[in-house]
Amino acid sequence: MNVTRRDFVKMCALTAISAGISSRYFEIATSAEKREEEMKIVRSTCSPNCTGACAYNAYVYKGRIVQLIQAADYPESDYNPRGCLKGQSMLNLIYGPDRLKKPLIRVGKRGEGKFKAVSWDEALDYVADKLAEIMKKYGPESVALSIQVPGTGYVHKGAAIRLASMFGWSVLHGYTMNGDLPAFWSQTFGVQTEEFESLEWVNSKYIAIFGSNILVTRLPDAKFLSIAKERGAKVIMVDMNFTPTAAKADEWIQINPSTDAALALGIVNIIINEKLYDEDFVKTYTDLPLLVRLDNQKRLRAYEVKELKDEAEKMKEKIPEYRDLFVVYDVKERRFKIVNPETLERDFEPALEGEFEVELVDGKRVKVKPVFQLIKELVNRDYSPEKVAEIITPPGRSKEEYVEIIKRLGREMGTIKPLHIIYGASNYQWFHGDLKGRALSLIVALTGNIGKPGAGISTYAGQFKIRWPLGMWWLFKGRKPNWVTFLLWLNKEYRQSEEFRKYNRETPYPKNDVKAFVFGWNNPFDQHNMANRLREMATNGELELIVAIDFQQTTSTKWADVVLPGVAWYEKWELTATILHPYVQLQQPAIEPLFECMPEIWIFKEIAKRLVERWDDQELKEQIEEFYPDPELFRKEEEARKNGTWNLKLAREIANEASLKAAELMLGKHEFTKNITLERLLREGAVRLNLPAPNNRQIPFWEQIHEKKPFPPPSYPAPLPKTARFVKSGRIEFYKEEDVFIDFGETLPVHKDPFVDTEYKVNPEAKNKYKFAYVTRNALYRVHSTHSNNLTMLELQDFRPRVWMNPETAKEKGIKEGDLVEVYNDRGRVYGYAVLDPGIHPRVIIFEQGWWSRYLRGASYNTLTFPWVKATHLAYFVPGIWEPTTCWNETACDVRKV
Numbered sequence: 090m091n092v093t094r095r096d097f098v099k100m101c102a103l104t105a106i107s108a109g110i111s112s113r114y115f116e117i118a119t120s121a122e123k124r125e126e127e128m129k130i131v132r133s134t135c136s137p138n139c140t141g142a143c144a145y146n147a148y149v150y151k152g153r154i155v156q157l158i159q160a161a162d163y164p165e166s167d168y169n170p171r172g173c174l175k176g177q178s179m180l181n182l183i184y185g186p187d188r189l190k191k192p193l194i195r196v197g198k199r200g201e202g203k204f205k206a207v208s209w210d211e212a213l214d215y216v217a218d219k220l221a222e223i224m225k226k227y228g229p230e231s232v233a234l235s236i237q238v239p240g241t242g243y244v245h246k247g248a249a250i251r252l253a254s255m256f257g258w259s260v261l262h263g264y265t266m267n268g269d270l271p272a273f274w275s276q277t278f279g280v281q282t283e284e285f286e287s288l289e290w291v292n293s294k295y296i297a298i299f300g301s302n303i304l305v306t307r308l309p310d311a312k313f314l315s316i317a318k319e320r321g322a323k324v325i326m327v328d329m330n331f332t333p334t335a336a337k338a339d340e341w342i343q344i345n346p347s348t349d350a351a352l353a354l355g356i357v358n359i360i361i362n363e364k365l366y367d368e369d370f371v372k373t374y375t376d377l378p379l380l381v382r383l384d385n386q387k388r389l390r391a392y393e394v395k396e397l398k399d400e401a402e403k404m405k406e407k408i409p410e411y412r413d414l415f416v417v418y419d420v421k422e423r424r425f426k427i428v429n430p431e432t433l434e435r436d437f438e439p440a441l442e443g444e445f446e447v448e449l450v451d452g453k454r455v456k457v458k459p460v461f462q463l464i465k466e467l468v469n470r471d472y473s474p475e476k477v478a479e480i481i482t483p484p485g486r487s488k489e490e491y492v493e494i495i496k497r498l499g500r501e502m503g504t505i506k507p508l509h510i511i512y513g514a515s516n517y518q519w520f521h522g523d524l525k526g527r528a529l530s531l532i533v534a535l536t537g538n539i540g541k542p543g544a545g546i547s548t549y550a551g552q553f554k555i556r557w558p559l560g561m562w563w564l565f566k567g568r569k570p571n572w573v574t575f576l577l578w579l580n581k582e583y584r585q586s587e588e589f590r591k592y593n594r595e596t597p598y599p600k601n602d603v604k605a606f607v608f609g610w611n612n613p614f615d616q617h618n619m620a621n622r623l624r625e626m627a628t629n630g631e632l633e634l635i636v637a638i639d640f641q642q643t644t645s646t647k648w649a650d651v652v653l654p655g656v657a658w659y660e661k662w663e664l665t666a667t668i669l670h671p672y673v674q675l676q677q678p679a680i681e682p683l684f685e686c687m688p689e690i691w692i693f694k695e696i697a698k699r700l701v702e703r704w705d706d707q708e709l710k711e712q713i714e715e716f717y718p719d720p721e722l723f724r725k726e727e728e729a730r731k732n733g734t735w736n737l738k739l740a741r742e743i744a745n746e747a748s749l750k751a752a753e754l755m756l757g758k759h760e761f762t763k764n765i766t767l768e769r770l771l772r773e774g775a776v777r778l779n780l781p782a783p784n785n786r787q788i789p790f791w792e793q794i795h796e797k798k799p800f801p802p803p804s805y806p807a808p809l810p811k812t813a814r815f816v817k818s819g820r821i822e823f824y825k826e827e828d829v830f831i832d833f834g835e836t837l838p839v840h841k842d843p844f845v846d847t848e849y850k851v852n853p854e855a856k857n858k859y860k861f862a863y864v865t866r867n868a869l870y871r872v873h874s875t876h877s878n879n880l881t882m883l884e885l886q887d888f889r890p891r892v893w894m895n896p897e898t899a900k901e902k903g904i905k906e907g908d909l910v911e912v913y914n915d916r917g918r919v920y921g922y923a924v925l926d927p928g929i930h931p932r933v934i935i936f937e938q939g940w941w942s943r944y945l946r947g948a949s950y951n952t953l954t955f956p957w958v959k960a961t962h963l964a965y966f967v968p969g970i971w972e973p974t975t976c977w978n979e980t981a982c983d984v985r986k987v
Contacts, residue, residue, distance in 0.1 A: 127151070131679035132160050132774055134665050135176035136241040136658045137872035138267075140549060141309045142667035143171035144774060147659050147679035154180060154659060154679055162774045167288055167316075168670055171309040175872060178881040182657065183683070187641040187878050189654035190684035199627045199635070200614075202647040209685065209695075209735055216651050217699035219634045220605060224704065227601035229257040230571045233578070237263040237610040239555055242663045242676070244751045245655075245689035247563040249609065251716065252693040253570040254563070255709060256700065258607075259599055260570040261578070262553075262968045266617055267873075268518045268975030269551035272962055273526025275971040276825060279801030279816035282554050283789035284547035285509065287313045287669050292543030293509040295501060296324045299349050299529060301513025304333040306867045307549060310669050323505065325498075327352065328516075329483070330864075330935070331928025342494060344481040346862045346933060347519045347978070351840035352495065353528035355477030358468040359499025360535050366503070367537030371441065374794065375534050376822045377461035378417045378439030379428065380447075384455050386836060387826045388818075389416045391427040395448045401427060411814040417459070418445050430819035433797035460824040460837075464531070467837055480840060484931050502532055507544035514550035515866055520847050520957050520979040527823065527838035534821050540794025542786070549668065553969060555805040556666050556673075556778055557759040562751050563806070566712060571597060572968035576975060578603055579622050579956040588960055592829045596966040602631075609638035609655060609689060614645040614949075615942050616874040618975045621917055621952040624648065640686060643874070644941045644949075654686040661688045662748040664755060671787040672775040673765055675752070682741060690751070691744035694723070718750040804970055811967050827964045835961060847957045848981040852915070859914050859981035861898070861934045863953055871939035878941060890944060892921035893935035894984065899925050902984055909987040912936060914980070917952025920945055920987065934984050938977075954980050 129149040134142050135157075144160035157177050159170035182188075192212030197203025207215075223231055234253045239246050253260050264270040264281075274282050287310035290296065296317060304311045314337065318324055326338035327349065335341035344352055360366050371377050380389040391401035391414035401414050404427060408414070412430040417439035419426045425447060426437045441461040448454050478491040502508055510529050517526055530546055538544035576583075577598055583589050584598065606613075614623050626632045627648050637649035640660075646652045660683070663676035682688070694716045701713045714720040722743050729740040749767060756762045761778045769776055782791040792798045799819030804812050816822045823837060830836050843862065848855045867873075870882040892910050904910055908923045912934055919936055929935060942949045954977055962973040 131677050132162070133659055133679055134663075134674050134676045135172065135179065136663070136665055136676060137175075137875040138238045138241060138551060139306070139872040140240075140551065140667050140669050141171060141173070141176070141307075142240070142665050142670070142672075142674065143173075143176055143309055144674060145172060145176060149679050152680055154183065160774065163670070163672065164773070164775065164777070165288065167313075173308040175870070175876050175879065175882065178876075178879055179657070179659070181879045181881055182641060182876070183659065185641065185878065185880070187643075188683060189640060189642055189646075189652065189686060192654060192685070193652040195650045199650070200624060200648050204652065209687070210733070212651055212653060213695050213699055216634075216636055216653075216696060217703055219650075220696070220700055221703035223605045223633055224256065227604050228599065230259045230573075230599040231601050231604040232256070232258040233261055233573060233599075233603040233606050234258050234570075235261045235263065235266060235606075235608040235611060235613060238551060239553060239559075240667050241610075241665060242658070243559055243562075243665070243755055244663050244748045245661065246610070247559060247751065247755070248690040248693040250563045250570060251565045252697050254568045255565045255697055255716075256704065257568070258570055259573040259603065260968070261573055261575045262972070263611070264551060264553040264969040265972055265974040266575040266611070266613070267551060268618070268977050269514055269553065270969065270972070270974040271512065271514075271517045271526050271548045271550070272523035272971070272974055273517070273530060274548070275812070275815050275965075275967075276523060276961075277527055277530050277816075277823065278790070278821055279812050281804040281807075281812075281970040282548055283545070284549055284668050284787070285543075285545060285789065286671050286787035289543055289786060289788060290314060290509065291317045291320055291322075293317055293507050294322050294543070295505040295508045296322055296511065297327065297502065297508070298325065298334060298338065298511045299327045299513060299525075300516025301511045301549060302332045302334050302515070302867065303511070304337060305869045307669065323501070329930040329933055331926075335928075343483050343486070343930065345483055346930060347521065347525075347843040348481040348840065349516055350521070350525040350528040350838060351472065351477050351480040353525065353532060354468050354472035354838065354840060355474050355495040356499040356502055357464070357528070357531050357535065358472050358474065358477075359496055360503040360532070361465050361468060363500065363503065365500065366535040368441070370537035370539075371461065371535060372439050373433055373435055374539070374821055376415075376818050376820045376824055377464070378441055378459050379415045379818060379824070380417060380425075380445070380457040380459055381463060381824060381826075382455050382457055386831050388824065389447065389457050390414060391416050393449050394425055395450050395452075397425060397427055398450050404429070409810065409813070411810045411817065412819060413817040415818050418443070428818065430817065431799055433793065433799060433819070464823065464837055467839070471839070503536055506536070506538060507541060508533060508536060508538040509543055510546040512546060512548050514548070515864065515978065517548070518975065518977045519843055520959055520976045521841045521843070522976060523959070523961065524835065524838050524841060528840075530821070531823055531838060534823070539821070540788065540790040542788060545789050547789075554668055556671070557761040558757075558805050559755050560806050561757060562718065562755050565716070571599070573598060573603075574966075574972045576618070576956040576958050576973045579619050580958055583958045589958075589963070592960040593963045594965065596963055596972065604632065605634040605636070606632050607636040607638075608645065612643045612645045612874045612941075614648045615643070616939070616951065618951060618954050618956050618977065619916075620949040622956075638689060638692060641878070644943065653692050654684070655689045655692065656682045656686050660686070662745050662752065664752040666778070671778045671780060671785065673756075673762065673770065673778060674775045675767065675770040678745065681738075685737060687737065688741060688744040688748065690748055691740060694744075694747075717747040718754050719747065722747045722750070807967050807970055812970060815965060815971065825961075829960050829964050833961060843979060844981055847955070847979050855914075855981050859983050861932055861982050861984065862978065863912060863914070863980040863982035864933055864935050864978050865938040865950055865954075866935055868937035868939050874939045874941060877939050877944070888944075890921040890940045891924045891937065892984065893924045893926050893929050895929045895931045895933075896925045896927055897931050898929075898934075898984070899923060902986065904984070904986050910984055911987050912953065912982050912984050914953050914982045916955060917948070919948050919950040919953065934982055953982055
């Protein structure tokens with residue numbers, strides 16, 4: 090076709106009009122054709138909670154973004170291009186009908202969505218008055234702030250924490266709110282999370298994916314799976330349902346819901362009994378040689394042993410308080426030896442198997458065994474291939490077939506290296522997800538597949554991992570917020586339980602409960618666990634103030650008392666870093682904020698300024714000018730408000746300058762960010778962090794394996810002593826001796842059936858009443874609930890939410906393809922149109938998360954869920970690292986035709 094550019098633009102416009110879509114964008118494009126020299130291109134980053142952090146070029150004409158195109162300028166060409174249709178159609182949100190224009194104060198009932206538009210001063214004064222009143226009545230910790238996804242914006246989310254730290258507010262960590270925290274990491278490795286950058290996938294020769302739907306949830310990086318296959322890697326997918334990722338794998342292995350731990354332990358059985366394990370790795374880097382007392386199920390301490398007492402007392406003075414001295418049996422010297430927890434160098438040859446008798450200081454003699462011996466006995470007793478097949482084999486499949494699959498997987502994973510296990514959020518968002526992670530970690534540890542190119546275990550969910558210390562900006566003058574566990578807020582019954590009193594060692598909770606809720610960058614009244622509980626708190630007055638900060642009117646803003654309009658990520662300066670690629674990037678404003686929307690750093694500064702005037706803290710009153718990283722900017726901004734009227738343009742300019750200074754402050758002088766400056770980021774676009782592995786690659790535990798540094802590496806911003814106490818031996822730990830693990834029979838990783846300790850325990854009738862697992866999987870069309878109102882994405886879904894089920898399930902329920910159905914339990918319900926898919930497990934019902942309730946007849950898909958709290962997650966408390974995390978999929982349901 091011989092079509093000119095002008096003709097093409099005209100045809101696009103005609104097509105848009107015929108589809109009923111506004112032609113404004115195309116009119117602008119036509120105008121741009123006449124004066125293309127005025128087109129401005131701004132590099133920025135797309136920053137929803139998807140861990141992509143993709144670089145985009147915003148094409149701006151006459152102050153309006155007319156197109157978003159992947160920048161494709163990463164130094165390593167394999168990372169180019171990065172982006173997806175959601176990011177490319179972000180214009181639908183920036184310029185969409187839900188865009189907030191002015192501050193709002195509620196005039197109707199909560200949830201009704203009736204507001205009046207007010208000035209910034211009126212809205213901010215209202216917020217400050219109410220907050221001061223609540224703080225004086227109940228204490229500052231009764232104000233709760235939710236913090237979402239730091240990696241998508243260290244500056245503005247840091248400003249929120251800065252405000253909370255000033256006054257000692259409670260902060261709800263997004264990792265646990267979203268259920269993205271894989272609890273096994275802290276229990277096993279002493280870290281928050283770890284993962285390969287996606288470029289490392291191509292170095293693997295065997296990739297085993299357990300419940301991660303990479304081709305849907307990791308679109309910019311999915312290609313690396315294909316590249317790995319082209320280079321000879323075998324890719325297997327273990328999942329109860331057939332997924333797009335399973336379609337691209339070499340093999341799909343379907344198992345029963347939440348039985349991955351059993352499969353992993355069956356694989357361990359083969360690796361141990363056929364001696365496919367890496368003996369030197371196991372002895373050097375893990376706790377498997379450490380001795381456990383059989384009388385009390387605790388590890389044997391050196392100062393308990395008569396022959397080691399004097400030596401132990403001398404060593405105890407030289408090791409940090411967060412470490413402890415454990416014991417192995419040296420087969421060369423035929424005696425017990427102390428293990429130094431401060432190094433992974435070893436001068437002993439520990440026994441992995443056997444039973445030994447040791448004389449204690451008090452003269453008592455007790456029997457001990459290495460952890461390895463206990464694991465071997467466990468898998469031989471409970472997890473033979475035959476027993477595991479009984480647990481994992483789906484209905485209609487042959488158990489004998491699965492026995493052979495287990496054996497084959499054990500031999501493949503025991504011999505093919507490098508091995509990479511990808512453990513997905515949909516898999517660990519179950520009550521016993523931590524047990525599955527511990528069992529899968531055992532496979533890579535036994536085979537020595539840790540700390541090497543292409544060898545390890547990774548979890549990809551959220552952008553919560555902070556790459557370097559940020560406290561210099563996040564904490565105001567060293568003050569700290571009061572971190573609170575989200576599930577304890579929602580689950581009042583558990584807070585009042587005997588189990589909580591028994592096992593809660595240090596998890597704080599506000600004395601007078603949460604009375605004010607301030608949130609931004611999230612949609613908690615729709616998207617989060619038990620959304621109906623939040624709505625109940627709002628309706629019955631339990632929450633006395635709700636403040637929402639967003640750039641568009643979401644479901645949750647309609648439940649707020651005050652809505653403060655923030656900005657989109659093409660309207661502000663921001664510093665971003667993600668987990669899928671180890672680059673630091675600057676998010677640059679392509680356009681001025683629309684209407685009266687303001688950068689969040691400015692909003693939090695204004696709340697702080699007003700609250701200080703109402704709060705009795707003389708020190709804060711004297712220091713308030715230092716809320717911005719440069720006090721001069723705070724004073725300068727006073728000029729933006731003259732005669733009671735804001736010059737919003739000038740205020741934005743100053744807030745932008747403050748954002749850049751905060752970014753500069755955070756880059757600081759840390760070894761990971763050395764030589765990374767704002768100037769360099771502006772010039773180069775994306776700059777790699779300075780990481781310890783060769784070529785600055787993101788390879789977890791490189792220093793531990795190659796430099797013999799003890800576990801764990803730091804999990805910022807927590808200080809090392811806070812997390813190192815999780816693994817007191819300084820090694821990868823598979824034996825957990827805390828009382829709660831002993832009481833629950835989880836000292837070693839084991840399999841436990843879903844719902845037994847949750848749904849069926851609370852309501853025994855649920856076992857017969859609700860026979861299906863309700864899984865809310867991530868959607869191709871949304872990033873959680875972001876883009877739920879994106880016209881382009883809605884059109885691709887025919888504007889219809891769907892419910893997936895197996896045809897046999899549908900037949901049993903009298904449901905046909907396309908029927909409107911209701912998924913329900915005693916707590917709530919959700920509606921969607923039936924899709925019959927033979928790849929879905931017969932005992933599973935799937936609904937795709939992220940739909941706003943306005944598309945679901947007013948219902949919320951999260952009303953079916955429950956904030957279950959597992960006691961082993963209360964053994965320690967470090968926010969966003971070791972604390973209870975939402976387990977969305979631990980939800981039983983039924984389905985019927987409407």
